[in-house]
Amino acid sequence: MTTGRHNPGFSGARDKPEQAIGIFDSGVGGLSVAKEIRALLPGEDLFYFADSRYCQYGEKTPDFIRERAFAITGFLLARGCKMIVVACNTASEAALGALRDAFPAVPFVGVEPAVKQAAAYTKKQRVGVLATALTLAGNRFSALVEKFAGGLTVVTQPSPGLVEAVEAGKLETEETEALLKTYLQPLLEHDVDVIVLGCTHYPFLRPLVEKIVGPEVKILDTGKPVARQVMRVLERRGLLSSRQEGGEESFFTSGLPERVAPVLRRLWPRPVREVIPVD
Numbered sequence: 001m002t003t004g005r006h007n008p009g010f011s012g013a014r015d016k017p018e019q020a021i022g023i024f025d026s027g028v029g030g031l032s033v034a035k036e037i038r039a040l041l042p043g044e045d046l047f048y049f050a051d052s053r054y055c056q057y058g059e060k061t062p063d064f065i066r067e068r069a070f071a072i073t074g075f076l077l078a079r080g081c082k083m084i085v086v087a088c089n090t091a092s093e094a095a096l097g098a099l100r101d102a103f104p105a106v107p108f109v110g111v112e113p114a115v116k117q118a119a120a121y122t123k124k125q126r127v128g129v130l131a132t133a134l135t136l137a138g139n140r141f142s143a144l145v146e147k148f149a150g151g152l153t154v155v156t157q158p159s160p161g162l163v164e165a166v167e168a169g170k171l172e173t174e175e176t177e178a179l180l181k182t183y184l185q186p187l188l189e190h191d192v193d194v195i196v197l198g199c200t201h202y203p204f205l206r207p208l209v210e211k212i213v214g215p216e217v218k219i220l221d222t223g224k225p226v227a228r229q230v231m232r233v234l235e236r237r238g239l240l241s242s243r244q245e246g247g248e249e250s251f252f253t254s255g256l257p258e259r260v261a262p263v264l265r266r267l268w269p270r271p272v273r274e275v276i277p278v279d
């Protein structure tokens, strides 16, 4: 892969701890994870790759997603990233194991639906999970449920259309609310007291989810736990940046920057200078 313009922040000569953390997702969803990493580690440089040209992964085959994950990881490593965060549940399900096997020296952190946290929280022993069909059908997800929620009722709900809504910046429209209601209603009918947002796009819909389910239902996502895991892994490997502040972000996309940049700017809490196209 080549960038359309230049590679800001790239310096092969920098020491590893001062190099960037690479983060990717099928689109802008992984920003919900990147935001938490930014908040916890303000001195780290972040390279975020939105694979918008191929969004959504939930509609692709696991083989295709693995191919994309390898290409993006190669791109980020070539720019000196010291770690890769797979900020996508679907890509973590499809590709994380293969990535770890192929790049044994590289620290990877993936994401998974917050089933463990939900199991610890639920009083009714009933948990709802919203995610892509691919995540819900995967081995990683069944192993997660078996390990942490074996004795519980886990109601899963594939949610087509929500990723598109976030990618289009339709975070609080009536249309998105109506769609969300169709997915949340069955969970409420099962009387769950926890709902897991098992796709990194969904935390951007949290205000609507809260409005629909009300204050009695706990909503969980994994942004903060993943950020803490990133910190632990970097610490353990001696790769934490010595800077306490001043970390910068660079944004790349396989999609059209003129389409991706407006929504990315809306979702990212700091000014975004540019979104760099990658062929």
Ligand code: DGL
Pocket (backbone or CB within 6 Å): 025, 026, 027, 029, 030, 055, 056, 057, 058, 059, 087, 088, 089, 090, 091, 132, 135, 163, 198, 199, 200, 201
């Ligand atoms: N953010 C991705 C996830 O967490 C979205 C999947 C997709 O592109 O379908 O699963």
